[in-house]
Amino acid sequence: MSEVTEKKVNFLGYTKAQWEALLEQLGEKPYRSQQILKWIHHRYIDDFADMSDISKRLRDQLAEIGEIREPEVITEKVSTDGTRKWLIRAESGSAMEMVFIPEDGRGTLCVSSQVGCALDCSFCSTGKQGFNSDLTASEIVGQVRIARKVLEKVYPDRVRAVTNVVLMGMGEPLLNFDNVIAAVELMMDDLGYGISKRKVTISTSGVVPGIYKLIETTDASLAISLHAPNDELRNQLVPINRKYPIADLLEACKKYAKNLGEKRVITVEYTLIDGVNEQPEHAAQLAKLLKDFPCKINLIPFNPFPGSGYKRPSSVAVRAFQDRLIGAGFSVTTRTTRGEDINAACGQLVGEVADKTRRQEKYQRIAAGAV
Ligand code: SAH
Ligand code: SF4
Secondary structure (H helix, E strand, O other): OOHHHHOOEEHHHOOHHHHHHHHHHOOOOOOHHHHHHHHHHOOOOOOHHHOOOOOHHHHHHHHHHEEOOOOEEEEEEEOOOOOEEEEEEOOOOOEEEEEEEEEOOEEEEEOOOEEEOOOOOOOOHHHHHOEEEEOOHHHHHHHHHHHHHHHHHHOOOOOOOOOEEEEOOOOOHHHOHHHHHHHHHHHHOOOOOOOOHHHEEEEEOOOHHHHHHHHHHOOOEEEEEOOOOOHHHHHHHOHHHHOOOHHHHHHHHHHHHHHHOOOOOEEEEEEEOOOOOOOHHHHHHHHHHOOOOOEEEEEEEOOOOOOOOOOOOOHHHHHHHHHHHHHOOOEEEEOOOOOHHHOOOOOOOOOOOOOHHHHHHHHHHHHOOOO
16 A cells, blocks of 8 residues: 555545535535534644544544644744744645734735745745645645634734735645645635635736636635736746736736626735836836736835845835836835744745755754754
């Protein structure tokens, strides 16, 4: 028997539909799925034996075929501004990162969908690391569970410390489609984490077939990482643009936007890099490109990392770029950098696993209590 088939099913990432199908096979009523999901995601129970309103027979059956296994937290760091960053071990053995950003009246959790990323955007440290592995649905939704458990204690006065989830950590969500969708479903399900569909955002660098698949699957919020107003420049920054150019990307997004209804729009992310894409002509071109595309624009001043070869523009340049777009009638926000002292900013998430040797050494040190 192979290693994979011997492993127990991890029920942490099981959606309501999956539970209903399994319970039917076991001759149980579908409503039991509601009880089980609440135990797992509301009460954070890991042991079937503790699910007191479920028959012993069913509890034993479930324990035999599966388990509830949360990913292991390797380290948790807290910034002076309250931002938190967790290094979490994936089943593949590598590490991924998750970041929580507290703001007035809301808390945004930035979760990973893959370890590393194959798409190699020129300004992204995750991309520089290359692709390592897909996260399972359990590992993606497990990040929300880990954060909720911690943050409900840190912010007991808040109804919910995690109000928003963005899939903007490591990886390209649409290249790990099924696992991301299952996890997103659990984040939005009242029996799961009950986060509104407006507040769960999938961010893509432009995997166009994935956006078409999304149309059939979900109505979560969508962000696209544009970063350039023309194909020539975007080909350099976001290589997947050579396969799916801007026109195709915007067309797919317009179709997806129909899922969102009247009041919701797609977010366009634009990382501003000094001397590369932040000149007045770029702002003018961007305004023209997005003229008939209902959206809000989120500017991200480039977050430097060693060896990137790029620089962050001055705050004056960032402001000027924003003002030009506002002047052209767009709704524009600039993301402020948070958690600088713990390297928690967008594009700085590398999982600290740049090479295998270093990773093994690190785990040995952790095991020895040195880290
Ligand atoms: N793969 C997805 C989601 C993860 S990246 C995507 O590309 O959309 C989340 C966001 O951070 C993207 O908009 C990405 O382009 C941006 N980003 C990556 N590296 C960055 C850096 N060094 N500085 C600022 N933003 C960066
Ligand atoms: Fe991958 Fe997104 Fe980084 Fe590009 S920006 S390399 S798609 S994680």
